[in-house]
Amino acid sequence: MNTEILVNLAYIGSSILFIVGLKMLGSPDTARRGNLLSSSGMLLAVLITLLDQNIIDYRYIAGGLLAGSIVGYFAATKVKMTSMPEMVAIFNGFGGIASLLVGSAEFISGVFDNPAFLGAIFLTVLIGGVTFTGSIIAYGKLSEVISGKPYLYKGQQFVNGLLLLAIVIIGINMLFIQGFISSEQTLILLIALAFILGVLFVIPIGGADMPVVIALLNSFSGLAACAAGFVILNNVLIVAGALVGASGLILTNIMCKAMNRSLANVLFSGFGAAPDASDDAAQEQGEVKPISAEDAYLILEAATSVLIVPGYGMAVAQAQHTVRELGELLEENGTEVKYAIHPVAGRMPGHMNVLLAEANVSYDVLVEPEDVNPIMDTVDVCMVIGANDVVNPDAKENEGSPIYGMPIIEVDNSKTVFVLKRSMASGFAGIQNPLFFKSNTRMLFGDAKETVSTLVSEFKG
């Protein structure tokens, strides 16, 4: 059997392992094995590629593999679960730049004159570049190195239009004209434009919309790999890249639906740039009713069902372990405890689930809004911990609200709502929350972790 057939058979094997692995990621019981299968598919693809007869020198490959693996290993084992969104963002970026480099290397080696190949190189470099700088900006926003606020300026649409036009011209030059400027200059210009586009694409998007952006960049990193597959005519790149591209797009769609907004609205509206609700509106809503942790304890102690609604604030306060402890104490006290998780709570899809899993909360007590909303009036106490926009009744009641129509967790329908909050500041979307002024709402001001700790010690004492 010649090597080419062997290599291709191995690539089919890899593709099968990726597909079965992804399928097994669909259930918590099999997910870990699925990930293992998927990684063995990758190992197989890499090992068989090393057999390629065109490889002349293995030293550089070995060096790159070793250095990258070491960096990847330490990044993956040291990262805190709360920092997972920025970690995934930066990994996306690395995938993007790798595809860009592969496309560039193939272009430089200059063996292609077919417009189809050149088109594939163009797309690889473009998507890879946008993914790279877009992910860097997303990383910056998520880790709060740069402000999470949407950054808008005058003439933004015009600048973006100009940029796109320049990219199209470069593309035409690269594919059909050639020689107008040298091919190296064309490539460098394309890379520069792709980088700028990536920055301009993410910078106007606010921190609360980051789940959508990460999902989209995830999709892009797959599409870049897919385009690279067309450059080197390799089917495993195309299959794997397309799977990732599809997965990212579906997650993007789920996130948009969970906010009742279109993708275009998320990307271009600069949502949350200006605080929407005026002060007058806030004043009309009445007074907030604070409650002490001691009094809250008495109510919790008498409750038969408690629903915990975590949000990004819980992650910031690192309160997930204390929350789990409180949940266990409540259960020992005979109270039914569930956790309601909104799809866009946190900074990436499924962010809250991972934090609670880290704190040893069993995944079968985590429920979704559509499961819990119909039975909300039977819930004695809802504890909103660091969530804000996802429990905002304006989404149902106020047609003028920017989040009107967004599916929420309807905590205001429960008998009592405790809102754990640092201060009266508005949420990430920058809008007022009338939940705080409802007659059945009590505010537990202070650091979420300290407040929950006080409740825990009340239960123990």
Place this chain on the structure above:
Amino acid sequence: MESQIILLVFILVLSIFLGVELITKVPSTLHTPLMSGANAISGITLVGAILSSGSSDLMTILLGTAAVFFASINVVGGYLVTNRMLGMFKKK
């Protein structure tokens, strides 16, 4: 050459449909591991990077080796962190 490209486009289209079918069934609890796991798969570009890195032209080698470096971070880091996360998902 054209027939080969058509075949690859064919594979692409089928893979996208397959991906949509697979991912739609993933519950929201697993969305973060799904993303980081999928992200690791996108590191498949490593295959292309290895081929470039092993070529004879110096510029291609340099670009390819940089690509190998970034793609390995993506692959190794992505799979390990997904494994770490999934290890935390427990049922009582």
